[in-house]
Every structure is written in C-alpha cells, then in structure tokens.
Amino acid sequence: MSLVLWWVPVVVLALLVAVVISQQLRRTGRRKTGTPIANSERLTRLPEYERAVRGASKRVWFALIAAVLCLGVATIGGARWVYTNVVTPEKYNRDIVLCLDVSGSMVDYDAKVIDRYLEMLPGFDGERMSLVVWNSSAVPIFPLTDDYAFVKEQLEQMRDAMESGGYSEFVNVGTLEKPGASLVGDGLASCVMQFEGAAPSTDEEPIDDGRSRSIILATDNQVNGEQTVTLPEALQYARHNSISVYGLDANENQDAYAEEYRISLENNGGTYFALTDGTQVDTIVDTITSEQTSLIRGAPQLTITDRPEVWLWLLLGGTAIYLTMVWRSRL
Structure with a gap:
C-alpha cells in the first residue's frame, strides 16, 4: 500500500497547523468582552x-471529530x-489447433462441431488455440492465441453464419482453390503446419520446445478428388512432429467412411471419437489437459489497484454525521 500523491497530506497538515496557530494568536490578542450577570449560578x-450543556458539549465534540475524520479521509483519498x-x-x-x-457434405454438421469446440473452451486455461477451415484447400481463421x-x-x-445461411460467404473463401472437396489428408497437413517448426520444406529434426501439441480434427471423411497427402500420411506427418490428433467423426451412421476414418486414426497414433456422442467432449478435454507439461512463467508484473469509492463512502458518512451534529447544536 502506498500514496501516489504523498505530498498532499504534508500540505494539508501544514495548512492545518497554520490555521490553528493563527486562531490561537487571535484569541490571545483579543480582549474579553461581555456583561457580568449577578446570581447567574442559580441558573x-x-x-x-x-444536562443541556453536557448534550451540547457532546454534539460539539462529535461534530469536531467528524470534521477531523472528513478532512483526514478527504486528504488520503x-x-x-x-x-x-x-x-x-x-x-x-x-498448443491446440x-x-x-x-465441405458441402459437412453443412449439416459444422454448426454442431463449432458447438462442441465451444463446449471444450471452458475446460482449457492458458493453452493457445487456433482455428483452420479447409475443403480442397485450407484457410487459417486465427493463429495460435490464448485470448x-x-x-x-x-x-x-x-x-451463427452457418446457421443463418451465410455459410458460403463466410467459410468458402480460400477453401476451394484446387479441384476436389473434403481432402482430409491435405486439410490435416495444413493444420500440422500451424505449429512452429512443422514446415515440410525443411530436413531438420522437429523442434522440441517442451510444448504439448494437439489437433482436434472434425470431418466426415467423404473425400472427393485427388489428395496431395493421404490421411495416413498426414497422421504420420503429425506424429513425426509430436502432435496428437483427436478425430471427431461427423458421420451419424457407422458406414465405410467412418470405419476408414477410425482405422486410419488408430493405426497412425490418432484417437477416434464420434461427434454424436456428447460425452466425448469431456474425454477429449481431459485427455489433452492430462498430458504432462510444465508451466511457462512470464515476466513479473506490477499491478496497482486504486479503490477511491471506499474513501468516498467514508467521506459521505462523516459529512452526514458532521452536518447532523451542527444542525442539532445550532452552531
């Protein structure tokens, strides 16, 4: 605790001392006036x-104390x-991407996927997150951030854009830059490249910065077109860069697409979850947060909290007491 304007109490105290000395000198030089009254002791x-004198004296003292307190509170405030x-x-x-x-086959599911992502959000604390959307090509919506x-x-x-019919304008810009649709392998590979040091153009070993890396992949796996990278290859690419992949399957039915998706994930180090099973959200969050990671400690920061309302309430209460005592004493 400290005073920002430390000189204010010094100035107020100096002025108060000057006023007291001035009043004392004025009283000393003043002659006694008044007319004596005989036998006033009877009254x-x-x-x-x-009783009236004692009451008036108490009210004067209360008023004086209240005035001193108001002055002190106003000075500190x-x-x-x-x-x-x-x-x-x-x-x-x-880090979580x-x-x-x-793609078009995901139109009926994407809003549900976003809701799942929003359900996961309160379970995280301090992790950096990113969002990448993809169809035949990928577009990062926002980079890794902890905001x-x-x-x-x-x-x-x-x-909201998906649910209100603004789906095409909002998510298709930049996601249809090559032939095909729902190119899962290419989409996952693009998500892998969001992590530092995971660019495929380098022959160096992946960067080991001690950070836990995870991708939450949501698709129905209905590939239409030729992929540059297959899903198993993209999963191996993620595994090579120490990235855990959690696959959300948007298929409501356990068809061939779902089976292929599940097998690809489980055979290449990924984890499979059905989107229709709402309980899996907690499982994904618990799995990611249970990974052993160390804390990153930032630079110490000085926080200054100014709470003037406390002093204002005290000043208001002291002023009310002072005015009440003065009014009752008829000063």
Whole structure:
C-alpha cells in the first residue's frame, strides 16, 4: 500500500497547523468582552441547564471529530491510496489447433462441431488455440492465441453464419482453390503446419520446445478428388512432429467412411471419437489437459489497484454525521 500523491497530506497538515496557530494568536490578542450577570449560578446549577450543556458539549465534540475524520479521509483519498502487488503470470505450454472440414457434405454438421469446440473452451486455461477451415484447400481463421474471449467470439460468429445461411460467404473463401472437396489428408497437413517448426520444406529434426501439441480434427471423411497427402500420411506427418490428433467423426451412421476414418486414426497414433456422442467432449478435454507439461512463467508484473469509492463512502458518512451534529447544536 502506498500514496501516489504523498505530498498532499504534508500540505494539508501544514495548512492545518497554520490555521490553528493563527486562531490561537487571535484569541490571545483579543480582549474579553461581555456583561457580568449577578446570581447567574442559580441558573447554571439547574439540572436541566447542566444536562443541556453536557448534550451540547457532546454534539460539539462529535461534530469536531467528524470534521477531523472528513478532512483526514478527504486528504488520503485525494492523495490516492493504492494497493500494489507483483504478479507472475503462468500459462500452460499447450498448443491446440481446431481443424474443421467445411465441405458441402459437412453443412449439416459444422454448426454442431463449432458447438462442441465451444463446449471444450471452458475446460482449457492458458493453452493457445487456433482455428483452420479447409475443403480442397485450407484457410487459417486465427493463429495460435490464448485470448479466449477472441476465440469464443470467432467461433460464435462462424457458427451463427452457418446457421443463418451465410455459410458460403463466410467459410468458402480460400477453401476451394484446387479441384476436389473434403481432402482430409491435405486439410490435416495444413493444420500440422500451424505449429512452429512443422514446415515440410525443411530436413531438420522437429523442434522440441517442451510444448504439448494437439489437433482436434472434425470431418466426415467423404473425400472427393485427388489428395496431395493421404490421411495416413498426414497422421504420420503429425506424429513425426509430436502432435496428437483427436478425430471427431461427423458421420451419424457407422458406414465405410467412418470405419476408414477410425482405422486410419488408430493405426497412425490418432484417437477416434464420434461427434454424436456428447460425452466425448469431456474425454477429449481431459485427455489433452492430462498430458504432462510444465508451466511457462512470464515476466513479473506490477499491478496497482486504486479503490477511491471506499474513501468516498467514508467521506459521505462523516459529512452526514458532521452536518447532523451542527444542525442539532445550532452552531
């Protein structure tokens, strides 16, 4: 705790001392005035008179105390009494990319997938997240960030656009740059490249920065066209870069697409989940957050909290007491 304007109390105290000394000097030089009254002690000894004098004296003292308190509170409030604290931010070093298929066959499912993503969001704390949408080509909607308010806003905006009929304008720009549709392998490979050091153009070993890396892949696996990278190859690519892939299957029926998707994931280090099973959201979040990771400690930050409303309420209460006492004393 400290005073920002520390000199304010010093100035107020100096002025108060000057006023007291000035009043004392004025009283010393003033001659006594008044007219003596004979036998006034008969009046001053009456019980009612003594009671009235004691009451008036108490009210004067209460008014004086209230005035001093108001002056003190106003002085401290004006000097800005603030609370200081040193905070060291902590963040979990996990990176998560949300990888969403926005092909035509996913129109009826994408809003549900976004809802699943939104359900997962409260389970994370400090992780960085990114969103990539893809069809025949991929488009990053936002890069890895830990600004969850921004992440939530972007996800809700996309979901609302899908539900209101603005689907094509919102997600198809940039996702149809080559022939074909729902190219799962290419989409997953593009999501892998969102991580630092995962570019395929280098022959160097993947960067081991101690961060947990995860991709939540949502698709119905209905590939239409020739892929540059197959799904098993993309999964191996992710595995080579120490990235865990969690596959959400948007198929409502256990058909050949779902079976191929499940087998590809399980045979190449991924994990399969059915989108229709709502309980799997908690499972995915628990699985990601249970991975052993260390904390990233940021630079210490000094926080200053200014709470002037406390002093204003005290000043208001003291002023009310002072005015009440003055009014009752008829000063």
